[in-house]
Amino acid sequence: MFDFLALITNKKYWLLHSLIMKFILRLYGIQVGSDFYMEGIPLLKIRGKGSNIVIGNNVSILGGIDLRNRENGKIVFKDNVTIEGNCRFVSAREGTIAVGEGSIVTSFAIINGGADLIIGRQCIIGPRTSLNANEHVFKRDTPVREAGFVHEPIYIEDDCWLAANVTVMKGVTLAKGSIVGAGAVVTKDTEPYSVNVGIPAKKVSERK
Template structure:
């Protein structure tokens, strides 16, 4: 329905839609910057502090996304960030999920906190990527669902690119300019401007 209205109004509908969504988000207590552009309806599961969800200036959200926080979890989209449709952001405990200025998170990405996930400036997170600052405890004597989690921060330097279906495990730090090939699982830190592929990801070269 939203796309149909935008089609028949030449896109004018999205301006009104964005104003209304921004107003509603502010009513919830979410901090929203100037010139928010939204093409969907955010799904909110706020069990922490609403003001810990922060949307900067000139942020673009290209569809419905899922925002969840609990305890002291923070979700921050810095200025000029673009978020594609059907992405999920979950921040818990004292974790901070931050998407840096001019970065893009493409469709179906999942970013799970508990620890912090900090994405630098001008990064591209490809479709269906999974970034996890936590991991299930898996002991024989306790069912997985009851065993809890361990946490460690995930840091991406500026100008990183994750291709489609990349998984970043807890505790990983990606050096500035890292490129990770499609389907790779990154379990260790990367060198600046390195190119990594495979399961587990291994360095295959460097950007020129």
């Protein structure tokens, strides 16, 4: 229905829609800045404080989005961030998920906190990327679903590009300017301006 309205109004409907979504988000206590734009409907599972979700100025959300927090988990989209459709953000415990200024998170990305998960400025997070600042405990005598988690932060520094279907494991830092090729699994820190591919990801070259 919303897509149809957008189609027949040459996308002008989304401007009204964005105002309505901004009002609704604020009803949940979510902080929303100026020039907010949204296509689609948010799925909200706010089990912590709504005020721990902060959307900066000139943020565009280009489709449905899944926002979840619990305990004291925080989610922050800084100014000029773009989030494409069907992305999921889950922040828990004392962790903060932050997307830096001018960065884009593309379709179907899954970003799971529990510890800090910080994305720098002007980054590209490719489609179906999985960033996990946590990992299931797996003990033989306990079902995995009941064994709990271990948590370590992920830091993605400025000007990084993660191509499609990348997985970044807990405890990893992607140094400034790093590129990670499609389908890679990153299990250890990268070097500045390095190009990394494979499972596990290894440096194959540098940006020129």
